[in-house]
Amino acid sequence: MFDSPLSASAYEVLGVEASADDETLRRAYRLRLRQTHPDTGGDAAVFIQVQRAWELVGEPAARAAYDRGHGFGAPAFSPDAPVWRPARATADTRPRARSHGQPGGWRRERYLTLMREWVGRGATLEDPYDPALVRSAPHHVRRLLADALAEEATARIVGDLGMGYTVWHDVEASGRSGDPDAKIDHIVLGPSGLYGVLSEDFGGPVRFRRGEVIGDGVREAPIAGLLARMRVVARAAGVRFGGAIVVLPDDDVDQPITELGKVRGTPVAVVSRSALSTVLRRGVTGVRAVGGNESFDVRTRLQQTVRFA
Known part of the structure; x- marks a missing residue:
């Protein structure tokens, strides 16, 4: 909270x-x-x-x-870190999901750039994650860090799903638009299907209306934007996404899992962070399972096509 x-x-x-x-x-x-x-x-x-x-x-x-305080995050993602600023890596030897890219990397870099500009070129920025400094920064700067942390939290959860899953983080999805900000936070391939995943922190509770997330801190139309970026990657790689998942902090949703049905032809679920592993293992209603040779083919196509933001 x-x-x-x-x-x-x-x-x-x-x-x-x-x-x-x-x-x-x-x-x-x-x-x-x-x-x-x-x-x-x-x-x-x-x-x-x-x-x-x-x-x-x-x-x-x-x-x-x-x-x-304890700061608002380590300078880089660590899949074994239980908190934002880990003291050391753990000795966990369990097989992990295949992971490609840097979750939260684009937004962390942008956050640090804007934070330095806000503090001033002549000032010393000893700890850009100091809680007091972060809370005093402009809203758009804090949002970048919040989203980076959300992406890193999702990456740790997906990593724990095991070797049957493959995930690509911070996938470039600008297509013909050329928009440098257009990316998919995570693409997850597992036995339950192929998903585009959006990790968000809107800073407060959300609601749902007509297949979209709404709330005081919600920008534009997050689900519509995610689906549009998924189409860009699907065309480029020659694959078909089974569904879309929006991951939010536990405190910001009334129910841990809310399935919105098909939105623009794609099954969509909004889930709390603590319920994400359950959803990715069980699947979303209407999403076709992927296995065997098809899973290998989809993974190969994405691996050959994906570019990172």
């Missing part, structure tokens, strides 16, 4: 400055509880946020740990 570059800090949820003393913080917490309690007409989701904020900063030890 508070671990996204787009989310409000615990202090912002409580309506106080980060420098507020303990008594001010306590009064603010009690006031926000009264304002947001569902029994008095408040928003249940915000009420839960207020309680979670108090858990993070209400006690001195917890507040000190929260204020120290």
